[in-house]
Amino acid sequence: MLKSVLAAGAAAILALSAFPAASRDRYAERPPVMISPDLSAPWVMQLRDNRSPMAAKRQRSQASGPSLFGTPAPQQVKRTRQKVSPFRTASVPAAKPRAVRAPQVDPKYLPQMVDYDGGRKPGTIVIDTRDNFLYLVQEGGKARRYGVGTGKPGFEWAGTHKITSKRVWPDWRPPAQMIARERAKGRHLPAHVAGGPENPLGARALYLGSTLYRIHGTNQPWTIGGAVSSGCIRMRNEDVVDLYERVGVGTTVVVM
Template identity: 45%
Template sequence: MHSHTISRRHMMLGASSLAVLALAGCATTTPKVPVTPPSPAIPPEYRAMYAALPNERFPIPAADIHLIDPIYWRQEVTNTTGEKPGTVVVDTPSRLLYWTMEDGRAMRYGVGIGRDGFAWEGRGHVAYGREWPTWTPPSEMIDRQPELEPYRHGMEPALENPLGPRALYIHQGNRDTLYRLHGNMDARSIGQAVSSGCVRLLFQDVIDLYGRVRWGAPIVVVQ
């Protein structure tokens, strides 16, 4: 009788130990996983602003503006530039571009600045623009990047063309400054200083700016 009682006690203790080990095993196989906070919701007006443009010559996808600080989303602001309406102002250090309007207002765009974007400053004018332009890299760029040799005589328009769907060409007097405002599909480049190119805007933004600017409009570039 005594041995039977001890056996039952051992069995109960053994079962309890197994239960504890089982619970311990569950704890070790289900570690806590850090929860990534959701991205801030993009207001519907901005989703519409940067939506796909299927009717362009080359259909444009929606811009990934969740990758960009909202300060660089297109927005109407107070004109703090001191420039008269109808002027393009590029604030290079802030990575912002302004199109000045009536009543003390301005349309502000986020931009990315490349090496060539730091090469010129001052006052000039928008000589002309092109829709879906051909891109011809300068000889100096081809010397730096020999892989561009196939495009010495021009790269045909396309989504991958470095100028994108629109380009504005800046002159000073009768001289081409080689300074350009153009499109770029990589949202991550907006607000950044990138490796090459001049001043780049999201496709949707450069199309909007292109529709506002008149040839001969003054431009001021601040370094």
């Protein structure tokens, strides 16, 4: 009997001696919360505690779970930001533009100073429709020469006229006979084309007398040097602008 009492007492003493340790473990303070120095990081990355690896694992599992508001949790947002969208244009190499060669003009048709002894007064424009050159006669037996396009077979003409008006980026109104002629070929010309880069009269026009003929620019510079027009004198846009600045209304134009 005495032995039983002593054994029970010893067990009670052992239980009492173990209680403080268990209580200390249960009610001990949590480890301090560590704040990340990067305050721009998501909140879940700022709050790191030093609990056991198992507790940290549970925290990460809870943090990656679904949000109560139907939006991804912070870590999910971070993964979404890192994902590369299939629609990013930066990942598609830009197509290299194809080289387009500008139509070439024979260098002999580019503007140049030449000798002139044709007997015309300085300031006169002389157009040679056989060789497709326009000359602006200068002082001292010189002339400024430009390449031109002239009337195709059946549209050649010759004569002397004055420049009666000048236009910058002129409108084009094809004459009725031209519209009818082209319609017979299956090509329909508009009644009016506003001035601009697509206009066949180009950047400038010098109107000759009361005729339908003009000295004008072109949107087809590769035709310079040929018999290509319906009677007008065609120049590169650069050249007709230069000529336009050098002559005025009343200038004599001789077409040969």
